[in-house]
Amino acid sequence: MTNPLAGGPDRSNVKRKTVKNLYDGGTPSLRGTLFKITLLAILDAVTIFVLFILFMQHLWVAFAVGLFAMLVVNYLYLRRGGLPAKYLAPGVILLIAFQIYVLLFSAYTAFTNYGSSHNGSEQLAVTALNEAGSQPVDGSVQYDVHLVSATGTVNADGSNIGFLFTDPVGGKVLLADPNLKLTEIPACSTAVQQVIKTNATTVTPDQCGLKMLTDLGPNLADAISAPGWKAISIAESNKVSTDISNKLAGRHYPASSSDQSLFLQTQDLTTAITYQPQIIWVSSMKADPNDPQAIYADPKGYFLRVADGKKYLPAQDGYFRIDGKIPGKFGACGEGDADCLNIGWEVQVGMRNFATIFGDQQLRAPLLKIISWTFLFAASTVFTTFVAGLAIALLFNDERMKGKKIYRSLMILPYAFPAFLSAYVWRGLLNKDEGFINQVILHGAHIPWLTEETPARFAVLLVNLWLGFPYMFLITTGALQAIPAELVESATIDGATPWQILRQIKLPLLFVSLAPLLISSFAFNFNNFTLIYLLTGGGPIDSTTSGYDAGGTDILITFVYKIAFSTGHGRDYGLASAFSILIFILVATFSLVSFRRTRTLEDVN
Amino acid sequence: MANATAVIEQPLKMKKKRRTPLKWFLTTGWRHLVGLALILYAIFPILYILSTSLFPNNSIEGTNTLFAAISFQNYINLFSDPARPFGLWYMNTVIIGLVTSVLSVFISALAAYAFSRLRFRGRRGGLLSLILIQMFPSLLGLVAIFGMLTEIGKIFPAFGLDSVLGLIMIYLGGSLGGGTYLMYGFFNTVPKELDEAAKLDGATHTQIFYGIIMRLVSPVLAVQMLLSYIGITSDYVLASVVLSKPESLTLAVGLQQFISDPYSKDWSMFTAGAVLAAIPVVTLFMFLQRYIVSGLLGGAVKG
Structure with missing residues (x-):
């Protein structure tokens, strides 16, 4: 559908001029122009106020970005023509600020070791180590x-x-x-x-x-x-x-005139004891009394182990290690490892996070299990909800049946009910000892719905069926009603049975119109964090997956959330970001391929 | 057309009234039976929370006998706990939900108008990249969002962490990806001849947008707002990361407090809160029911 009238701004020959004007929106009215200028003036006033504050705080990058955005917005809305930009600008600006920035930040983080033990500069790590690197003196x-x-x-x-x-x-x-x-x-x-x-x-x-x-x-x-x-x-x-x-609690009081390194400290503000540093920061720089932390930035500085005089040097993986040597391939700094100091700083690690995902033996077994369950979960959810929705739609697709409206109103309640509440409610209903399902419906059974893997997986699917079937019911009803009645009638006249009509006429037509929604439903459930996290928390935890806490109902996204935010074994944002980039690529590819195969996007041209 | 079929069906229906009970059961009766069973499956969890919320005892796990007793004590308690300001949570949720859903539907309608009615370079690419970007699990941007709000909050506390405005901003960032493609589908169902005729009569693009297109798809816009409201007020993770002060929480984060602590679980209070949280949404849903199907199909079915 190419429109012969839709000329670009460059085609400004005289003949087309009037027509082009039409497609640029006609002559603007005085009222509209005044309204536009007032809005723009208010926006500029606010932006200038913000820019002024940024300027006073010497935040040059933010200032430059803000100024640039303001100039662009003014240019877009004050010039004539350029309609598409005027309609797209508000959304695109928000998109760049909060989505694209976030995406790029994650992409960058995926190549660093950013996490709870690497969350700042080297100088910050040195400062923190100076604080933490002391131990109580025996018998103090x-x-x-x-x-x-x-x-x-x-x-x-x-x-x-x-x-x-x-x-x-x-x-x-x-x-x-x-x-x-x-x-x-x-x-x-x-x-x-x-x-x-x-x-x-x-x-x-x-x-x-x-x-x-x-x-x-x-x-x-x-x-x-x-x-x-x-x-x-x-x-x-x-x-x-x-x-x-x-x-x-951070104050150090010199405890002895003979040994300058000893100090008194009260960490809980109720008792104080004498501490002795285990490590000492050695720097060739002179201490500045006005900025005592400046020497922590010395690139040639190192920590001296008091016990044996060995040197901790900054290593490439963002930790201080004895002589700067990294043991093994994926060296972490575990609890009780005396050859490294366990507060590190953020460094770029190249492909290491991706290498961990694809190469770490400890991670492989739980990860494969989680990936297969993620696909199984998303596919079974789409399948069960669609089949249930279609069956109900067919059930009610009978003109003689009365009270269809009441049935429909009651049946879509699960869809209208806020999903986070449903997840909590079902968690209560499925409780092993006191839950309504076990106690009342199953007459006092003790099925461990949420605490053992197989029942938990079944329960997750059951709850998601409850949440999802009204949606499928609604859309299949809509799509069924859109099928031309003549098609069905002529097939009936030709002697087709209801089953044949369903299989050979209705279903193919349904799939054509519903394919994009089914694909989106798959993509949504692939990342259905709310349900899994609020219902089972990904549990029951498989204790054999040492360190990673993979659970029986964990899907990829809840597992990645655990890596990023679980407090158990330290947060690893770098690894989590690498995962999220891979998930993004996976889901995007899947959707693009299926959209293309079902020709959904064909009308976008 | 619907009327015409109804007229034709009328005499047929009259005839069918005289079916024998067995025949009636085999044709439509069994459908009612299955329908009733389905309704039971659909509403028993909701009946359960309604019943628990009305059960007066502050029991730990609620009661398993439906509607054993009726009392509104839990609802009264809900509004009298200063440590868990339910009223404020409710207000925050409604403000965040309303502002975000109205603005985001408006923003994506603007963009959808451009994609549907205007021809420009990068149009197809733009629409495709929107569909792609919205597939990035926003949950995983939490670290970046947290860092960004911390920095903003140092200079403009009203938009930083623990502020309703900051959270609204984050949600709005996703508005373009969320609704534009669906809205684009609706706008395409409005015949182009309509706005071309208006153009020839001298209408400006704003008049066409507000006066013709927005007005024609307004029921669908209402459904879009409702669905977006439900989605945003159901968000747990982003809200729980951004908001932490008791008085700035949303219902999704706040209500969770009633049942998260294993030692002071309070199902009665939680269910009472859940009922109050669900009532406006469910009511609106029932109210807009007629338009919801077309809202969901997003112009995918032209009929």
Whole structure:
């Protein structure tokens, strides 16, 4: 259907000019133009405000992208003609910002090791390792901790908070002030010990000005305030946010004048102990007091293992390893592996994620099982729902039957009911011990519907049949009614049986019109995350698939979700992204091929 | 035409009334029997949650006797728990669902108009790539979306993580892929001669779009909005990643809290919430039933 009138903007010869105008939308009305300009002005005002903020924050990339988008939008809507762009622009801009960007980001991530143990720059990893790379010193005194401040209040960032450390056995009291200085309050030890021994129940200021909290049980007493330092009340302590308490827990107080590496730290804000670093960051750079973390960016820096003086060097896989050597082909850094430091940074790993998918022996068996179940699940769902829907449509396709509307209204309820609710409800219904299905319908049976693989797979298909048959019923009814009555009539006159009419006339015609919907239904169920995740969570977990937690009803997408987000064995976004790119290619190819074979897209030209 | 067949059928039907009971059963009676069985299968889970939501005891697993007792206590409790602000969840869900479904149907209608009525370079390629892009499982873009919203939130908190607006933006990003192809099918069913005639009478493209095409397919647009509303308000994963504060949750994320914690499971509250969440959607669905079939077929069946 080529339209002889539809000329491009370049064909501007005089003869066609009037006609071209028509197809560019005619002469715009004054009202329409004013409306358009007002809308555009509002949009520009908002964009300029946003650009101004981006400029002030020195976010140059975002600023440039925003400015470019604004100029393009203004150009598109202020010029004459170019109608297609005017109609497509809103959707395309949103598509680029939130879909194409996401797709490209995933494609990029697929070639990195981005994940929970590689989630930032090398400098961040060094900073974190410096924090984490220490261990408690054996036999160190365990101090009780109480929060104090000069005024007894907490300021906005918690920077005025100090601690009082009390040794509940020896009676030593230390003041840890906000400037990371530790001072012993010496004269008090006898007085404190006295309180401890007599187990005095009243709180009395003793001779060095300490206030003691004595209702901690026999032979226990803690200093809760000291001269110049007031205890922080319970009401005030509510101001200590997670952020502040993280900062407080990160403080290091030098614990010994002889060994500079030892420090006191309170990780839970109730007890403090002495720690000794296991590794030390060695850098040739000079420490900058204003930016103490700058030396962590030194590319020549390395970690020294205190125990034996060996060097951890940055290795290519984004971990610090002894001498920078990577053992084996797919080296990870497992728990208890002493030859690497288990906080890494993000690096590009080339095809390694894809090599893992296709080559990892541990992954192969569960992956093959999941892939075959994914296809089986999607195909059986389309088949069962379509057959059920068609059967019901034929059942009600009888003019003599009454009350068809009521039947239809009730029967499409599962489709109208929000799917996430249905999944939860069925999870309750299918509960092994208390569920309605086992208790009432099966008279007290104990079928493990969701906890054993075969029943769980059956249950998933059953629930999806419940969810999907009304849709198929509706579309087959629509398609059946669109079949010309003359066709059926003439076949009847020629002596065809109802069965023959169904097989040779109705079904072929149905498939022609419904093929695209059936293909889409397959593609949708191939990635039907909501149902599987909310109904079985992919379970029951197969414990033989060490580390990957593959489950009996896991389909590809729920499995990939586990790799990306399960907290059990660390998140691996890189591997998950590689998977999602492959799934995308798989589904897209399948759909394109089937669309082409069923000639669905033929009218798109 | 429908009227004509009805007139012809009338006398036939009268005759058939006098069938024997056995004959009646063999022709239509058994259909009612099967129909009743099917309806039972379709609605018993829904009856079950209705019954559980009306059961007064705060039982852990609900009750297995349908409609053993009737009380609205669960519904009252639902609105009186400050830690689980059901009313706010409901409002968030409705706002997100309405804004997103209306805007996304509008945006894809704009694009579908271009694809259906205008001829331009890259038209076929554009339509094909839209169909392809929507097959990328958006779920797997979660990492990118999370990172993006975190960055946006640092500068514009209203559009960042934990904001309804941020989530709406993300959903709108998918609007073009979701509905354009289906809408393109509807627009193709509107005869081109109509807008060509209007053009000759001096109508502008906006008048043709709003005055002719949008108006002619408006029932289908309503169905599209409803289906898009159902899809968006059913989303669990994206919403659960973006929203975390109790007062900014949607129903899909919030209701899950009632049954996720194995130690404080509350089926009664969950089912009461589910009933309230489902009522408007189901009502609209019943209301638009007549148009739903054509909405689903998307112009695939011309009849």
